[in-house]
Amino acid sequence: MNLSRPLLLASNSPRRKELLTGLGLDFIVRVKDVHEDFPNDLKGAEVAEYLASHKADAYKDSLSDEVVITADTIVCLGDRILNKPQTHHEAAEMLRALSGKSHEVITGVCLLSKEGKSVFHDTTKVYFKELSDSEIDFYINHYKPFDKAGAYGIQEWIGMMGIERIEGSYFNVVGLPVQKLYAKLVELNYLSC
Template sequence: MGVFPQLILASKSPRRQDLLKLMDIDFRVVLKEVDESYPEGLTPAEIALHIATKKAEAFDEDITDEVVLTADTIVAIDGLILGKPENAEHAVEMLQRLSGKMHEVYTGVCLLHKGQYNKFYDRSEVFFRKLTDEEIRSYVAEYQPFDKAGSYGIQQRIGLIGIERINGSYTNVVGLPTEKVYQQLKKLGM
């Protein structure tokens, strides 16, 4: 990948940063506080895209030739959106809800370049085996997954011992659908 235009990753997620590094993409991290609320009635994909776009809009007047990459990942199960847990008990409740079932992970991505918003999303189906309460509680106590939608990291213990299979992109579940991001960045000359 080339150096120009410069890529700005607008995410504090170490997982997204690691994925871009693994792709050999040069970037710098710039953070802005953004309200992550969304209107009622949106589908999970629309929610992820709405929040990713709001994150990009925060940079609209600050950039020139750079590309700003923003993303938002959400978990959906049985018509419910599972965001980041508020506390340990909320995290336990979320994981109990996911236990033994299939849920969907959506990551919305927005690439802002020269006033143009290139928006796309990915969807993966994740199948958890039935987890014991002890497995869930010890995971939450040890890993404190309070910065993760659905209260888990696929690359952490609960993901490694609990996920039976995935239909779709693994990196999407981590938090950035790298194959789609790569294709879109290529179109921008990176």
């Protein structure tokens, strides 16, 4: 892989780091604290794209020749957005709400350079089996999913035993739609093979 300029990943997510590494890309990580509030009138993909773009804005005054990658993953159950749970009780409530239903995982991505900004998203539909209270408690107690939207990680135990199927990109649910990201980096001439 040949990058035309340095890549900067603006995320501490170990999953996003792993996915970018898996694409064969060299990058550095630089994270700034950004509030993740969004206007109440936004829905679904608009929220994910807004948050990814908002995170990128924190870097625009300090850019030289890098391309900054920011992302935000949200879980939508109908019109309800399930953010990161703060407590065991909140996580259990979220997982009970997802149990036996389908929901959407939407990741917004922003690529920011001195030349401009490109914002896009990917959506994956996820189907959970009926989860028992004991399965939910086991997962929360052993995996502590407090850093995950919707209170779960598809790559963890609950994904292995509880997700019946998905429609769309698995990697999008993990936290980064790498196929779309790769295509966008090539389209914008930041990456060539």
